Amino acid sequence: MALFTELNIYKTAHELSVLCNRYVATMDRNYRGTIGADMRRDCREIIQRIQIANGRFGNERIAHIEELRWAVGQVEVAARICADRRIRALTPRQQADVILLTQSIGKQSTGWKQQTEKALANPVAKAAGSMRN
Template sequence: MALHTDTEIYKATYDLSKLVTEYVSNMRRNYKADFGAELRRRCMSLVMRTYEANTTSDRTPVLLRMRQEVEAVNLSLRLAVDLRLISPKQYSHAIALTTSIGKQATGWQKSSERALVAGLPRQPGQRAMKSGRAAGP
């Protein structure tokens, strides 16, 4: 069984959570408690969705929720830069991560849907195919 912590999407979601936590610690006090805390929670939710998708047999609904949460994080980050809570440079770093997460989640979702259509049930935590052969047990 593949560990969810070995995946690129996990690494990207974790890096985003870490980055956003640093950004929130530097926000003005009146935004830190509510806006910043919610942004951190959303980012941590992305990390947990990675775990959930990797351990369930029907990944599609989990990955769909994950993609929706990525959009919510993108909107929050845009609002943060518009309110001057984070700098444009900080915004660009965070958006690069959310773009990567969104693309990986979309690819993972499409791959899972193709596997379901083809009738190839996978065990929870089983790795996806690489180069035409199984990448893990």
């Protein structure tokens, strides 16, 4: 098992967190404390779920990956709301930056979940894989 800070999904999530914090800091005060705070909280949640899932195995890991994917969806929805033409808390470019990172995290988490499910279905491969680590 690798340190969670060395995982590509963590690096992408960290980049998303830094980006969201930078964008929230430039938001109008009306949105910074509401939807901006939600975005920051969900970014922290994503990183925490990666850390927890990395330390778990089997169905417990899958549950944390599902929670991670839910938090990713929350950040994506918040970015879409912020970029709405009536709100304009984010520019279309900023929204695109956030969406690209959330999609990347989503793809990586799907692969991680599938890999875990595959290991659960084939316990012999799981045992062989644990010997290598």
